[in-house]
Amino acid sequence: MPDSDDGSVVPGPPPAQPVDRQLTAGALVLFRFLHRSAGRFAMFGHQDDTFCHHATDADSDVLAVAGGYPAVWGFDLGRIELGWSANIDGIPFDDIRREIRRAHQIGAIPTVSWHSVNPLTDGGYGENMAAGSVAAVLPGGAAHGRYLGWLDRAADFLLSVCDEHGEPIPVVFRPYHEHTGTWFWWCPGSSVEATDTTPDQYAELWRMTVHHLRDVRGLHHVLYAYSPDRSRISMSSDATRRADYLYGYPGDGYVDVLGLDDYWDLDQDPTAHTPVDRHADLVTMLSLVGRLAAERGKLAAATEIGSPGAFAAAYEGPSAAPGAGDAPWTGYLLSAALANDDTRRVLWYLPWRNSEEAAGGGAYGTPAPGSPYAPDFRAFVRSDFMRLADTLERPLP
Template sequence: MPISSSDTVASTPQQPLLPVPIPVDPNLTDRTRALFNALHNHTGEFAMFGHQGDTSSHHSTTADSDVLDVTGSYPAVCGFDLGRIELGWSENIDHVPFEFIRSEARRMYQLGAIITFSWHSVNPITEGGYGDNMAPESVASVLHGGKLHEKYCGWLDHLADFLLSVRDDNDNLIPIIFRPYHEHTGDWFWWCPGSPAQPTDTEAVQFAALWRMTVEYLRDKRDVHNILYAYSPDRSRIDMTDDATAQAGYLYGYPGDEYVDVLGLDDYWDIDQPLTGPNAIDPAERHDTFVRILTLIGQLGAERGKLAAATEVGSPREFASAFGSNPDSPWTTFMLSAATANEFTQRVLWYLPWCNFPGAAEDSGAYGTPIAGSQYADDFRRFVRDDFMRLADTLPSMYGE
């Protein structure tokens, strides 16, 4: 008999009953099921360091990865974006060829790393990206019965075709953590319903319907079974006044436990903020709030049988070290101390900063990782080589091999 989402299991006699983890897709490929199980089994034991566009955007001239150049290893979680796949382009939003993404996903998987895809799709009405990504009734137009529903199904077909093309050398589908419709609590992407305090014209129930429609199309119509689905609100629009308000803000637009494998969070707000000026907030207060939001997603994960992850994070740089004893230690002073703060923050499985775009200086507000020669490089190495953290070369087998 299938296990329902209400079934529970006790992890130890001293702990309360916890939900049995059940994937969104009951027909996962063997290796994707193995990844799902491994992630749950290792929850609380360690956290993984991830990086977006690690080998496509780097400053190093001697290595194809700044993380590799600084630490001696590739990240444990490697992020790629599929924006423009919907239009049938040969390269993504950052002009990275999809063939390169496919081959790098294969290479990182062979190294034992975990692959995650985001999707900065254009607006279905305007077909515009940043700066032209919002239009009234965008979500309504692609839902069942909407005037652009068939067009959007065509976009999902392009997406499905690519997801089904990401295979290893033996033609096995590579497991992928797919993170669509991210930062929906903001107001900068066409799928955003916003937040309770700052709603858009899209209702929260419409966002949830879009999410469910996408999962059902990929899983049930296109037989894409190598996917775990990650939900990732934007922290900046979550009211942290109290725990109940924070939880309500985090779950605004939530599509339901049956449609989510990973409770993620995109958080630049608590991490990469100015020390001076009208928007400055005491760094210790930011750190406390960061611990609180990580605690929230870790606790929700435990209560709902879900994985938890910091699916995008800013780079702490000098901000975090302002309340520490060493001005060059933001990664250990801020990020590591938060990751290990309590039993629930320790359930957060990975931290993924954004790309190291070649034209961006480390202190420019472009989020990423320290480069060789940076004043933060030594501390970054201490962070990723801490006993609690994992890179690709210290990650145990996650695919049942």
């Protein structure tokens, strides 16, 4: 341990320990690789990269624009809980299984979110909230047994995704994301706006999920990512930011990755803040996540982000932050990633899918071929600090 100025011993950060002390060999290699990589580089990720693209001569807009696939591939399990053959976006689970294998084969890292329906009403987007939802799925609740069945379906899928040797492929699982918001059934909200679910109930839901997947179903190839929504985190003080970020936190023994879903600081709406202020807030939030990860022996990631290109299109003139106009990826996002030692700890940045309905909006993902932001995006992912799959040198188990 380092010595302080007065000669006393200053405790260092805790050693990195996975949520699952029985990780498979491959998952343990991934866990150690990520911790060794923190601060050295960041990886570019993309949701549904090969399922959702505009390029006609490639199965990926990232590949078409930058010459390589993302280093982190995002997938979603929404509707696995209902036993459907395809997910919330109509992508067959057999295809998702195939693409997770493909990502693994090229050295990319799969991460899996879960937009499940409401366990009381089966309502999806726009109808996902209902009073008492979390209480109902906790032990003793009316929907507890049904919900364990949902967890079993998710477990069955994750166990079914194996490599050529029959070993389950390591994944980063990101359930119950954006819980500081008010739009999903699992959300307790935040100090800005609470729901009927308490933070303790959310934490209990998370711990119950880890216990069931890890200890009951024997999933030992999973890292668990926690990802509050940025828009409901108060910027009034560092103490408030920390409290809002950790609202409902299930404890260090149940989280491997401290993530952040941030559309707020990379949004297309120019009315709320100037680009200079937004950029400063982005740096502040990335710094917070990186610092908390260092303090707690965790990994840090920008688990969902908005599109800097869509954000930049709304701004011109002297109020623009560096790169907010013609270089949103390098000037705006990369400069934030490189701002300080804490932001450098953020290990990946994952924009959402390149869907037609999101084109021109803040949730739209990466530039397609022909976009005015394509050259800047290429410079971003090919910068010395960023990694695509073809520049990510991962050790084998």
